[in-house]
Amino acid sequence: GVLACALLEVLAFRKERPSSIELIAYEIDPELAFCLEACLSYANQWLTPSQIRLQFTIIKSDFVLDHAEVLERTQRLFTEQTTGGNAGSNAFDAVIANPPYFKIPKSDLRARAAAAVVHGQPNLYALFMAVCAQLLKPQGEMIIITPRSYAAGPYFRRFREHFFAVMRPESIHLFGSRRDAFNRDNILQENVILHAKKIADTKEIRQSTMVQVSISDGASDLTQVRRRMVPLIEILDLSSRDKMLQIPVDDVDDETCRAVRSWPGRLHAYGMEISTGPVVPFRAVSFLDHDGLSPESHVPLLWMQNVKAMCVTWPTAARGKPQHIKVSSQSMPLLVADKNYILLRRFSAKEQARRLTAAPLIAGALGSPWVGLENHVNFIHRPGGTLTQHEVYGLAVLLNSRLLDIYFRVFNGNTQVSATELRALPLPPLDAIMEIGKMWLSTASTVENIDALIEEVLAFIPPECLMETV
Structure with a gap:
C-alpha cells in the first residue's frame, strides 16, 4: 500500500482536493493483504481532517x-x-x-x-x-x-x-x-x-x-x-x-544519438548478417570435452568467456566451460567454417564498463577448419562470402567504442545484447569502417586508444569519451 498512500497524500495536499476517493487495490498474498488493509484503514483516518472520504476495496485475486x-x-x-x-x-x-x-x-x-x-x-x-x-x-x-x-x-x-x-x-x-x-x-x-x-x-x-x-x-x-x-x-x-x-x-546522450542515427548503413546493407552461436551446451553434452586433439578429432569451442575486447582467448580455464567439441556427423551442424568473423558477447556483466564486447576472429587463428560457437556468442559474418580483415577489425573497433556504448545504453537497459538490436544498429559508411580497421592494423593500437581512433576517422566523439578507457 505504499504507492497508494503516496498517491493519497499527493491528492490530499492539492489546492483543489477531491471530496471522495474510490480505491481498488489488488493483493494476491493473504498476509500482505492483511497489512494492506491496516495501511489503508490508517490512510482513511489520516484523510478525515482534510474532509476527504476514502472508500477502498481489496481484491485478493x-x-x-x-x-x-x-x-x-x-x-x-x-x-x-x-x-x-x-x-x-x-x-x-x-x-x-x-x-x-x-x-x-x-x-x-x-x-x-x-x-x-x-x-x-x-x-x-x-x-x-x-x-x-x-x-x-x-x-x-x-x-x-x-x-x-x-x-x-x-x-x-x-x-x-x-x-x-x-x-x-x-x-x-x-x-x-x-x-x-x-x-x-x-x-x-x-x-x-x-x-x-x-x-x-x-x-x-x-x-x-x-x-x-x-x-x-x-x-x-x-x-x-x-x-x-x-x-x-x-x-x-x-x-x-x-x-x-x-x-x-544528458546532452552527451543527445549528441551521440543524433550522430549515430545520421549514419546510413546497417549490417544487411553491407551484405553482413549476425547469428547466434549454434552450440547449446545442455543439448550437446556428449560432444563437449575439456581436452581434445584439434583438428584431428576435436575443434575449438568458444564461449562468451573466450571473447574479450578486440581479442579471442583460447583455450581458457573458465570453470565448467569445455574448450573442445568433437567432430562427427552428428556434431557438424553445430560447427561453423573457419572464416573471418566478429564475435560478440550476448550478455554483459551487471556493472561492466562497456555494454558491447566484440573481438575479431581471423581465419586460421585457431588452426582448425571448423569452430564451435556457444549459444551466448553472437557472430557477424558475410553469407556466401567472407569478410575482409579491414571490415572485421574496423567493425570490432567500432562496436567496442564508447560512442556505440553510449548509443546502446540509451535504449537498452538490461544485460542482453540481442541480434535483432544489432541488425538495426546504424553504421557509418563501409569505407569509414574499413579505414578504421586499416588504421588499427597499421598502428599497433590498443583498446585504450579505440576512442581516439574512432574520432580521427569519423570526426565525432562525445568529449567525455576521450577521458575514459575500456
Whole structure:
C-alpha cells in the first residue's frame, strides 16, 4: 500500500482536493493483504481532517486473470476508449503500480490471454501494463515502476506497438544502477518509473510534445535527481517498426544519438548478417570435452568467456566451460567454417564498463577448419562470402567504442545484447569502417586508444569519451 498512500497524500495536499476517493487495490498474498488493509484503514483516518472520504476495496485475486477478457479482445485491444467485461464498471482515473517481474510460460492462462501484445516468453509485468492501459479512462494517468526491458528488443515490440498507440509518456525516471534501486532483488536490468497519460489518438503527439526525463543511481539519491525536458519524438519514434523507447539522460546522450542515427548503413546493407552461436551446451553434452586433439578429432569451442575486447582467448580455464567439441556427423551442424568473423558477447556483466564486447576472429587463428560457437556468442559474418580483415577489425573497433556504448545504453537497459538490436544498429559508411580497421592494423593500437581512433576517422566523439578507457 505504499504507492497508494503516496498517491493519497499527493491528492490530499492539492489546492483543489477531491471530496471522495474510490480505491481498488489488488493483493494476491493473504498476509500482505492483511497489512494492506491496516495501511489503508490508517490512510482513511489520516484523510478525515482534510474532509476527504476514502472508500477502498481489496481484491485478493490475480489481477491479470480477473481482466483476461480485456486482453482477449485481440482485434480491438488498445483501440477502444470504453472497457468491457470485468472492467465495464471500473474505468479508472489513475493507476499506480509496481507489478511483479518474472517470465511466465506460454502455456500460462495469462500468457495465452495476452497473445495480442507479447511475443515469445512474456514477462508478467508487461501484462499488468497492458491491462492497466486498457482500464484507464481517456486522459487517465498511469504511474508504474517496472524493469526497462520493454523499451527495446523484439519480444516487446508488439507490446510497444499497442501500448504507445494509446499511452503518451509524460515523464520517465531512470534508476541508472542495476544494483542500487532494488538491491534485495536479483534484477539484471535497469528500472524505470513511467508516468503516462491515455490519449485518444497518436495525432495528439505533436512536434512540440515534451517529456521530462530524470535519473538517479537508486532510491538513496532521489533527493539529487537530475532532470531535463526532451522532445517526445526524439525518444519514441512511432513511425518506426520497432518503436523503441530511448532514454537519453544528458546532452552527451543527445549528441551521440543524433550522430549515430545520421549514419546510413546497417549490417544487411553491407551484405553482413549476425547469428547466434549454434552450440547449446545442455543439448550437446556428449560432444563437449575439456581436452581434445584439434583438428584431428576435436575443434575449438568458444564461449562468451573466450571473447574479450578486440581479442579471442583460447583455450581458457573458465570453470565448467569445455574448450573442445568433437567432430562427427552428428556434431557438424553445430560447427561453423573457419572464416573471418566478429564475435560478440550476448550478455554483459551487471556493472561492466562497456555494454558491447566484440573481438575479431581471423581465419586460421585457431588452426582448425571448423569452430564451435556457444549459444551466448553472437557472430557477424558475410553469407556466401567472407569478410575482409579491414571490415572485421574496423567493425570490432567500432562496436567496442564508447560512442556505440553510449548509443546502446540509451535504449537498452538490461544485460542482453540481442541480434535483432544489432541488425538495426546504424553504421557509418563501409569505407569509414574499413579505414578504421586499416588504421588499427597499421598502428599497433590498443583498446585504450579505440576512442581516439574512432574520432580521427569519423570526426565525432562525445568529449567525455576521450577521458575514459575500456
